[in-house]
Amino acid sequence: MTDDPPFSPALLPAGFVDLLTPDARTEARGVATLMDVFASHGYDSVRPPLMEFEETYLAGAGVALAEQCFRVMDPDTRRMMVLRPDITPQIARMAATRVAGSPRPLRVSYAGPCVVVAPVAAEESSRQIMQTGIELIGPDSPEADAEVMSIGAEALMRLGVKDVSFDLTMPPFIPALLEEAGVPAAQRPALMRALDRKDAAAVAQHGGALAATLIALLDATGAAEHTVAQLAELTLPPKARIVLDRLIDTVAAVREICPALRMTVDPVEFRGWKYHTGVCVTLFAVGRSEELGRGGRYLCNDNEPACGLTLRPDVLFRMIPPTPARARVYLAADASRQEAAALRSQGYATVRGFASGAQAEAEARHLGCGIILSGTQRVDLA
Amino acid sequence: MTDDPPFSPALLPAGFVDLLTPDARTEARGVATLMDVFASHGYDSVRPPLMEFEETYLAGAGVALAEQCFRVMDPDTRRMMVLRPDITPQIARMAATRVAGSPRPLRVSYAGPCVVVAPVAAEESSRQIMQTGIELIGPDSPEADAEVMSIGAEALMRLGVKDVSFDLTMPPFIPALLEEAGVPAAQRPALMRALDRKDAAAVAQHGGALAATLIALLDATGAAEHTVAQLAELTLPPKARIVLDRLIDTVAAVREICPALRMTVDPVEFRGWKYHTGVCVTLFAVGRSEELGRGGRYLCNDNEPACGLTLRPDVLFRMIPPTPARARVYLAADASRQEAAALRSQGYATVRGFASGAQAEAEARHLGCGIILSGTQRVDLA
Structure with missing residues (x-):
């Protein structure tokens, strides 16, 4: 095409973003909080890969997601690989293969990015989505469904997300x-x-x-x-x-x-609902249109019953207070290394500077530091 | 092709793996530890996307990585997008665009997966690699290089990785x-x-x-x-x-x-060394051939000086003791919800069961639980 508009070096494809501070920090902390709640209920983390063979991914639960998959050829095998649009079908595969022999009920958690060809909902623009979720594999009962949903509710409460509605359906x-x-x-x-x-x-x-x-x-x-x-x-x-x-x-x-x-x-x-076979749930915050998560009952690749819930930290982080940064201490050129290390272990961020005296104060402020360490002496900037 | 070998549903492309417990947990904890060390030195996290336009990514530092990029077409714009093989060129782009106006020295950290067409070194098999790193943007001095390397050394020490050699070069x-x-x-x-x-x-x-x-x-x-x-x-x-x-x-x-x-x-x-312009460093553990990380001096997309170091948590987690799981408590059908919540807040994992009495004990052992909670009573299994 010769009539393309001038291309900006800052331009990213629609639905892909640079997450900056504090958003990146808040999202990462949010993922850690969710994973910790999941672990507290016995859900052990697994980490399936970003890409799989198309034949593998689209077997079983993944088949309903074929249109959402970016594909590339593996130069080694000349087989097509997909970039995963969703982690749950990978868990459905693992349940039938790598962890087929693990005791049931099997409880697993995961956190990772996915990429979809087009945004999953009209209210959304993201094509890179972050999933953090759990799957309870083996039992097929209302109690199993309830365990998954109640853990989701607890996780959101821990995160500080308020007024969440769990909207149940039976596709x-x-x-x-x-x-x-x-x-x-x-x-x-x-x-x-x-x-x-x-x-x-x-x-x-x-x-x-x-x-x-x-x-x-x-x-x-x-x-x-x-x-x-x-x-x-x-x-x-x-x-x-x-x-x-x-x-x-x-x-x-x-x-x-x-x-x-x-x-x-x-x-x-x-x-x-793409691959679900039983009770499903969508999570919304009251008064907002974006989904916070979704889940429900499905079958693993060997038809073993399973129920899962996936939360969306990339949506959730916008609804919670930013994770505060460490308070910043400017290290003047003569700052004591030992004292700086002590401050770090107390939870401060120390920022190395190369100036001292009045110049140090200006640079400290410029770099967002409220404290200067000079020698072993700590000066709080007013 | 009609003479393909039978395709196993468990087969993943070479260099892509399912990470299971405890490896997935150890890696995630390792990333969190590294990011915490980086934050303690004033490095704020950013999260660039998994994909970018090819024209954007291959401008500046990324151009040397063209052969390592998987590409797909963006159906919206009909432009090619690359799946990032390396995060540093994204930081080099951001430094010249989104965060061009942030005060210098600019210190950023990041953690995320990358995908390469072929393993980056002969000793490696991974094509999905995990990068966790820092970039110090602005200053061009031995002290800046030293800051980056010394933070890397501190991060590895905190992780418990021993006998690391920093091998410096000047390409x-x-x-x-x-x-x-x-x-x-x-x-x-x-x-x-x-x-x-x-x-x-x-x-x-x-x-x-x-x-x-x-x-x-x-x-x-x-x-x-x-x-x-x-x-x-x-x-x-x-x-x-x-x-x-x-x-x-x-x-x-x-x-x-x-x-x-x-x-x-x-x-x-x-x-x-692909895009580096000054002192570079490769990190090895003594007696092992895989790189633990690498970094060095380069230029951002607007030729601003920068120095970075990227560690590889997917290699490092194999060299440190596994992050222990929470001790597991089996919740009998009659277990007190309040008591279970108290145990979780004390650091236990509670695993919901649906059995009681002798059957509960068998199931508790089966699920790796050393303790049973029945009512408010805690029974330690011998």
């Missing part, structure tokens, strides 16, 4: 209901679209014999206990009832651990 | 000497090869009038003080003398801060 429910109720295949797309848009009139139009039930489901959406009460009274075909009851049981199991958690339920939601 | 010295001495261009390649192989006979053969000097330089290589003493006595053309004196001054400046540091000097070494 397989609506397809299961339409199937069991015998809604003709030709009718389903229009009905699914209507449900997705929460358009009660269109649901009434396309819902046939199910219309009243579906509208009751739409109406039920909201605060968890309200929804659960309404759902319990609904008449449903038996298989759909079992699927929905699992959602209800999970709400009860989460509530038992987290009495005060803000929790909503939308039994009709199914869109945007 | 521009030999080319400057040959130029100034008027060695004909046609003669230089053979002479450079001979010097690179430390082949004194070949150096004598191709060295012409410089042969005696070059052989004296070869002989000088070794422990820093020994080398410096020999180099001081050598007769050199004036410009080459200035270049070499800078190396000598840097050794003295490092020695002043780190009296006990194991330090060698090779004034003849020039190979493998």
Whole structure:
């Protein structure tokens, strides 16, 4: 192309950023805090690689992410490799291979960057996303789902993120209901679209014999206990009832651990879930549109049940107070090395300078230092 | 290709690995320790992105790394993007753009993964490498070089890495000497090869009038003080003398801060340095062949002087004791939530179980727990 605009040396591709101080520090500290909460519940960290063979990554859970993968050729094997857009499918692979023999329930945590071809949600612009999460592999029960969600809630509380809403869904429910109720295949797309848009009139139009039930489901959406009460009274075909009851049981199991958690339920939601097979959850801060995390139940590559939750430190760090920097001490040319080391061990940052006297004071201020160390003497700048 | 061997779902591309427990934990803790040492010297963390436009990355310092970059097309702009093989050129870009206006000396630190097309050294197999480093931007002096190296030495000591050798070189010295001495261009390649192989006979053969000097330089290589003493006595053309004196001054400046540091000097070494313009250093553990880190002096994208050092936590974690896991407590079905939280805050990992009595004991052992919490009662397993 010859008509490209002049190229700025500062320009980064859309969705990729230079994170500066204090953001980089706040994010790194946030990741460490999250990983520490996960470790306190017995989740041991693993670190899968940034790239895998396409055939490996797109086997199992990863297949739904094919469109989100950047690909490059491995010059060694001439096979295609993908840059991971999501870590969970790597854990699903590991569970079936490297750690197939580890005792179950298997609890693992991870933290690392991922790259997606296009931002994952309309509210987002990032193409490099940071994931920090846990996976509980083996058990398939409401209690397992609740453990994962409650640890997520604790982690966010430790981080200082307030007013988080856990929005629960059951993506397989609506397809299961339409199937069991015998809604003709030709009718389903229009009905699914209507449900997705929460358009009660269109649901009434396309819902046939199910219309009243579906509208009751739409109406039920909201605060968890309200929804659960309404759902319990609904008449449903038996298989759909079992699927929905699992959602209800999970709400009860989460509530038992987290009495005060803000929790909503939308039994009709199914869109945007790629490889999930059971109860799913999306985390939002009240009044903000970006997702803080998401997770849910899926199957590992050998069909072993698993449940996970991934938090997004690159979103979260914008919602918490910046991690304070160490207070800075300017080391004049004659500063005692021993005293400087003592200050560092007390939590100060010492910044080596090459000036002394009045010049030292000017340079100290210039470099954000509130203290000067000269010899063994510490001078606090007013 | 139809004759590919059967593809294992566990297979990863050469040089990419799944890091498991405790390695992943040890590496993450190691990175945190290094970053903390850097912060204690006033180095603030930044986090440049995994990918950049090729035009941006290969401008300035990055150009020497073109062969190490995987490339993909950005579907938005149709421009090529590179997956970074090295973070330093990104800092060189930032210094000239985003943080061009920050006070100098500018001290930044970073930690993150990089991907190279082929392993960076014969002793290595990794293509995903982890970099944790610092850059000191602005000053161009032996003291600045010494600050960077001494912080690296302190960081390795804090990590518990023992017997590290700092091997100093001055890549521009030999080319400057040959130029100034008027060695004909046609003669230089053979002479450079001979010097690179430390082949004194070949150096004598191709060295012409410089042969005696070059052989004296070869002989000088070794422990820093020994080398410096020999180099001081050598007769050199004036410009080459200035270049070499800078190396000598840097050794003295490092020695002043780190009296006990194991330090060698090779004034003849020039190979493998891509974008460096002054004193460089490679870090090895005595008796091991993998590099622990490397760094040196270079120019930012607007030719501002800078000196950096990058450590390799993915190599270092294999040389230090594993970071211990939290002691694990099995929570029987009836375990007190409050007591469990108290144990976590005391540093235990609590692992939720769904069994009680004798079954709980078996499951606790199976999951690596040495303690069972039942109600508020803690039972230590023998």
